[in-house]
Amino acid sequence: MKEVLDAITEGKSEVPARNRKMGIGVQVLPDFKKDTTDRNRTSPFAFTGSRFEFRMPGSTTSVACPSYMLNTIVADALMEIANKLADSSDIKTDAINLVKEIYIKHKRIVFNGNNYSDEWVKEAESRGLLNLKSAVEAYPHFTDKKNLELFKRHHIFNEIEATARQEILYEEYCKLVNIEALTMLDMINKDILPAVSSYVKDLSDVVMSKKAISEDVPCEMEKNLIVNLSSACDCLYAKAGTLDQYLLEVNTIEEISDAANYFCAKVLPAMNELRAITDELETITAAKYWPMPTYGSLLFT
Structure with a gap:
């Protein structure tokens, strides 16, 4: 399934030959347009099309924690996509439908205005999004049930290891x-x-x-x-x-x-x-x- 996923993310026109034996036919994959707007300039944590940018962390601050979190989140999302496309006989149609499904499910996080503005604070609240204004407000969510399950699912941390890191952050x-x-x-x-x-x-x-x-x-x-x-x-x-x-x-x-x-x-x-x-x-x-x-x-x- 990794090869199928690679084909989708890299924009290849055909799926690997090995997958044709699994019933996945040769299909022209959808051509997804990249975001060409300037959203990253108004985001404190910018995604620039192919990577996240860390905006001037302090000299003693390590990006290791957000890096492994982001990588785990992306890996989990890709695994979910791969599992849903594993038995597809029409990869193009199913991929397009899956993208629509994912966007509809998560579109409340998309905002193309100024992320620093009061407008976004009010809009985020109306969408039911968290607005954690301090580290202390964020730390309790480190060990939320869904996060513990995510870490465990990808063999990143068990519950004891995650709790220990949460305590270190507090200290x-x-x-x-x-x-x-x-x-x-x-x-x-x-x-x-x-x-x-x-x-x-x-x-x-x-x-x-x-x-x-x-x-x-x-x-x-x-x-x-x-x-x-x-x-x-x-x-x-x-x-x-x-x-x-x-x-x-x-x-x-x-x-x-x-x-x-x-x-x-x-x-x-x-x-x-x-x-x-x-x-x-x-x-x-x-x-x-x-x-x-x-x-x-x-x-x-």
């Missing part, structure tokens, strides 16, 4: 987010807050110096900066304390999947809030005080 997620959160707290407490405080002190000294000359000397700019910087620093300090408390609490969670969900629901949003305040502080802190290179210096120096 890796927890460790990475924990390291990043601790690093963020370290940068805030040891670099950013002291640097901004030094700037506030110097601004305060400028105000005092001006007032020593005359109460009429204007210093609204320095006063406003002092107020804004001090308010932002207080907010940053308070939210850093909240993040620190979350990291202490997550250590009490025993189940690794629950810990991963806690990191996703609590720790990451807290980190995003800290990032927003820090970005604001960077825009109003004099460059010579800021402890890290600015985006401008990184780009243009």
Whole structure:
């Protein structure tokens, strides 16, 4: 059956001679047109006609996991097609009918618009498609019954091996987010807050110096900066304390999947809030005080 499948996928005009003995006659195979649209530019995980493209994975990220999953899925689909065409006496007609059947069954996943748009999010939901926005939402599906059966059917993983890999994914997620959160707290407490405080002190000294000359000397700019910087620093300090408390609490969670969900629901949003305040502080802190290179210096120096 592999030769029959090869004939279909490679566009050969005849089936192998060996299969003629099985009752499969010599037929002209259907000529399927390739997709010539530009869908791949609006897909985060693009299929370009003959291959999938992985869009800029992180330097520590391996494509091994999605690769073996994709290969297993394709192998399973081709096996199903081969089994249905195994006893065909009219390969052309049956292949065309099978393609129609498969497309009708799965056409809800086809979308030719912008995959990054809100339009597709709404459309996908109306079609009953999953919209998993984080790794933690996706990990539970690793051991769905249909996936375990798929892996077992092709001798990829048994249930114990699949569950072990799922646990590894959870643990890796927890460790990475924990390291990043601790690093963020370290940068805030040891670099950013002291640097901004030094700037506030110097601004305060400028105000005092001006007032020593005359109460009429204007210093609204320095006063406003002092107020804004001090308010932002207080907010940053308070939210850093909240993040620190979350990291202490997550250590009490025993189940690794629950810990991963806690990191996703609590720790990451807290980190995003800290990032927003820090970005604001960077825009109003004099460059010579800021402890890290600015985006401008990184780009243009």
